[in-house]
Amino acid sequence: xxxxxxxxxxxxxxxxxxxxxxxxxxxxxxxxxxxxxxxxxxxxxxxxxxxxxxxxxxxxxxxxxxxxxxxxxxxxxxxxxxxxxxxxxxxxxxxxxxxxxxxxxxxxxxxxxxxxxxxxxxxxxxxxxxxxxxxxxxxxxxxxxxxxxxxxxxxxxxxxxxxxxxxxxxxxxxxxxxxxxxxxxxxxxxxxxxxxxxxxxxxxxxxxxxxxxxxxxxxxxxxxxxxxxxxxxxxxxxxxxxxxxxxxxxxxxxxxxxxxxxx
Amino acid sequence: xxxxxxxxxxxxxxxxxxxxxxxxxxxxxxxxxxxxxxxxxxxxxxxxxxxxxxxxxxxxxxxxxxxxxxxxxxxxxxxxxxxxxxxxxxxxxxxxxxxxxxxxxxxxxxxxxxxxxxxxxxxxxxxxxxxxxxxxxxxxxxxxxxxxxxxxxxxxxxxxxxxxxxxxxxxxxxxxxxxxxxxxxxxxxxxxxxxxxxxxxxxxxxxxxxxxxxxxxxxxxxxxxxxxxxxxxxxxxxxxxxxxxxxxxxxxxxxxxxxxxxx
Ligand SMILES: [K+]
Ligand SMILES: [K+]
Numbered sequence: 178x179x180x181x182x183x184x185x186x187x188x189x190x191x192x193x194x195x196x197x198x199x200x201x202x203x204x205x206x207x208x209x210x211x212x213x214x215x216x217x218x219x220x221x222x223x224x225x226x227x228x229x230x231x232x233x234x235x236x237x238x239x240x241x242x243x244x245x246x247x248x249x250x251x252x253x254x255x256x257x258x259x260x261x262x263x264x265x266x267x268x269x270x271x272x273x274x275x276x277x278x279x280x281x282x283x284x285x286x287x288x289x290x291x292x293x294x295x296x297x298x299x300x301x302x303x304x305x306x307x308x309x310x311x312x313x314x315x316x317x318x319x320x321x322x323x324x325x326x327x328x329x330x331x332x333x334x335x336x337x338x339x340x341x342x343x344x345x346x347x348x349x350x351x352x353x354x355x356x357x358x359x360x361x362x363x364x365x366x367x368x369x370x371x372x373x374x375x376x377x378x379x380x381x382x383x384x385x386x387x388x389x390x391x392x393x394x395x396x397x398x399x400x401x402x403x404x405x406x407x408x409x410x411x412x413x414x415x416x417x418x419x420x421x422x423x424x425x426x427x428x429x430x431x432x433x434x435x436x437x438x439x440x
Numbered sequence: 441x442x443x444x445x446x447x448x449x450x451x452x453x454x455x456x457x458x459x460x461x462x463x464x465x466x467x468x469x470x471x472x473x474x475x476x477x478x479x480x481x482x483x484x485x486x487x488x489x490x491x492x493x494x495x496x497x498x499x500x501x502x503x504x505x506x507x508x509x510x511x512x513x514x515x516x517x518x519x520x521x522x523x524x525x526x527x528x529x530x531x532x533x534x535x536x537x538x539x540x541x542x543x544x545x546x547x548x549x550x551x552x553x554x555x556x557x558x559x560x561x562x563x564x565x566x567x568x569x570x571x572x573x574x575x576x577x578x579x580x581x582x583x584x585x586x587x588x589x590x591x592x593x594x595x596x597x598x599x600x601x602x603x604x605x606x607x608x609x610x611x612x613x614x615x616x617x618x619x620x621x622x623x624x625x626x627x628x629x630x631x632x633x634x635x636x637x638x639x640x641x642x643x644x645x646x647x648x649x650x651x652x653x654x655x656x657x658x659x660x661x662x663x664x665x666x667x668x669x670x671x672x673x674x675x676x677x678x679x680x681x682x683x684x685x686x687x688x689x690x691x692x693x694x695x696x697x698x699x700x701x702x703x
Contacts, residue, residue, distance in 0.1 A: 181572050188569045195532030195558050196525055202551040204523045207510055210547075214506040214513065221499055227490035236484055237513045240503050243477040245651070247470055250477065250500045260467045262459055269458030277647035279542050284473070284651075288465040289638040295458050296645055306451045309444050375552040382559055384540035387650060388508070388547075 246284050249395050257395070263404050267392070270408055273299035274415060276380060278387035310416035311423065340431060347421065354381075354414045362391050365403065381414045509547050512658050520658070526667050530655070533671055536562035537678060539643060541650035573679035574686065603694060610684065617644075617677045621670075625654050628666065644677045 222228055240250045247259055258264075259281055268281045272295060283289045355377055363373030368389065376389040392404040485491055503513045510522055521527075522544055531544045535558060546552045618640055626636030631652065639652040655667040 181576055184569055184572055188565060191562060191565060192529060192532045192536070195535065195562065196529035198554055198558075199531055199546065199551060200523050200525060200528040202548055202554060203510075203528075203546055204521060206548045206551075207521060207523055210506060210509040211511045214502065214511050217502045221495075221502070225488070225490045225495060227488045232484075232488060234514070236499070237503055239477065239480045239484070240500060241507075241514060243473060244504075244507070246473040247466075248474045248477050251497070251504060258467060258470060260463050260470055262463060265463040265466075266455055266459035268462055269455045272458065272647060273455070275538070275645060275647045277540070277642070277649045279649035279651055282649040282651040283462065283466055285465055285469045286634060288462060288469075289634065291461055291465060293638065293641050295461075296641070296647060299454060299458065300645060302451060302454060306447055309447055313444055371549060371552065375556065378556050378559070379540070382538060382563060383646070384535060384538045384559060385648070386540045386542035386545040388542055388545040 247281060251395060267404055267408060269295070269299075270411065271385065272296050273303040274383060274411065275300060275303075276383050276385035276411070278385045278390050280387045280390050280393055307412070307416045307419050310412065311419040314416060314420050315424070337435060340435060343428070347424075350417055351421075354410070354417050358410045358414075362407070365399070366391060366394065366397075377414075380411060381418055383415075510544060514658060530667055530671060532558070532562075533674065534648065535559050536566040537646060537674065538563060538566075539646050539648035539674070541648045541653050543650045543653045543656055570675070570679045570682050573675065574682040577679060577683050578687070600698060603698060606691070610687075613680055614684075617673070617680050621673045621677075625670070628662070629654060629657065629660075640677075643674060644681055646678075 218233065222230065222233060243250050249259065260268075264281060270276075271278050271281075272292065275296075283292050355374070359373035359377040360370060362368065362376060363370050366373075366389075368376070372389060376391070379386055379389070391407045392399050481496065485493065485496060506513045512522070523531075527544060533539075534541050534544075535555060538559075546555045618637070622636035622640040623633060625631065625639060626633050629636075629652075631639070635652060639654070642649055642652070654670045655662050
């Protein structure tokens with residue numbers, strides 16, 4: 178119990194640090210965007226003289242209400258529905274993984290009630306499933322399994338080789354999960370690689386801001402399997418992360434052992 | 441390894457079920473909102489004859505760009521900044537807890553890079569902190585601690601009393617976390633109680649769609665400590681959830697024991 182207070186202090190300080198830096202980095206950009214928007218509003222009022230300030234604000238209100246209700250205000254009524262089956266499936270996936278992008282969210286009372294019960298069962302099911310996937314991935318790390326049985330201090334060079342092999346495997350896996358898919362997403366969505374990587378990180382950490390979501394630009398025509406591929410990437414990525422998190426302590430232990438022996 | 445396939449099947453079926461039900465519940469409401477928006481757009485075009493379809497679409501585009509960049513298009517430039525210190529602090533909290541409402545998200549490249557590293561350290565720190573909080577809460581469940589030491593089969597009535605006491609304690613705690621704060625939030629934000637409860641569930645499950653977020657309505661004047669109280673509620677709620685999840689198996693075990701003895 179005596180360690181709670183320092184931890185609380187560290188936690189609060191970390192949040193304060195974050196608040197300061199985020200504010201420092203974002204406030205100026207926000208002010209610029211805001212000024213730009215005010216200028217465009219004024220220009221609109223100048224160009225269309227039948228409009229007054231009040232009418233414009235009314236229209237902004239209408240657009241924002243549509244947006245909040247999940248209607249994309251851009252384009253016409255022939256836009257594909259946000260709740261077609263593929264999107265609905267993707268939405269169900271963001272609920273059970275707790276990513277919750279929020280670009281789609283239930284707006285009806287029935288939908289919200291169902292969502293609560295769906296998440297109550299779905300989140301534990303997802304945890305069990307991802308753990309099984311992670312265990313499956315781990316079972317293929319035969320090198321690691323063999324290693325556990327070996328008596329200590331034997332065959333030091335071969336142990337180093339195995340550790341290197343494992344490190345290579347983990348690095349390759351991370352590349353496959355965190356580098357190539359973001360590259361593909363950036364290419365399709367027209368993002369920079371940095372934005373693609375940011376999207377990948379925010380997704381696999383299950384933060385899921387929803388500022389970048391693949392397959393949601395209504396002006397783009399995606400190939401049919403694009404969203405499904407993204408969903409498979411998310412599942413593999415999350416179980417890979419679970420694997421790395423479960424292997425982490427073991428790897429650190431092995432490395433420190435090797436370091437001790439080699440002295 | 442042989443249990444992965446049935447689990448995969450169950451998982452996919454659960455997602456398909458969710459996709460079907462969500463689509464069923466939401467599609468009609470979406471169509472209604474969409475029709476309503478189209479009508480309001482047409483009415484606007486009729487009332488302000490200097491406007492054409494193209495001009496309107498341009499304006500929608502401008503508003504949506506402002507929204508995506510984090511500018512609230514409603515009201516004038518005297519709106520408080522989204523990145524004032526309180527909001528920035530709240531944002532840092534949604535990153536480390538992985539709730540990630542997304543009503544605020546870094547829009548600059550520097551902000552996004554910092555966010556990745558901030559989350560890399562913050563998420564583990566948050567897990568450690570919440571576990572400590574949960575352990576602290578658990579330490580106060582003195583009844584449970586005493587119970588662990590008792591020899592089996594002794595004092596059956598007193599065990600039942602203790603179990604009842606514990607159940608009462610957990611129920612009261614859940615009420616305090618899941619009923620009263622949603623009531624308060626609903627009152628302040630003008631939500632129904634259902635919406636408040638939905639917000640509480642989506643927050644504490646760390647899904648965090650961001651469709652309902654406390655303290656973000658620019659037309660409302662919140663008291664100074666409102667956002668801080670919400671943050672404390674989130675922390676207590678998350679650690680309470682961690683406690684319940686850690687106690688769950690133990691409680692089930694005790695109940696089944698009591699049931700066996702009482703036969
Ligand atoms: K989330
Ligand atoms: K989220």
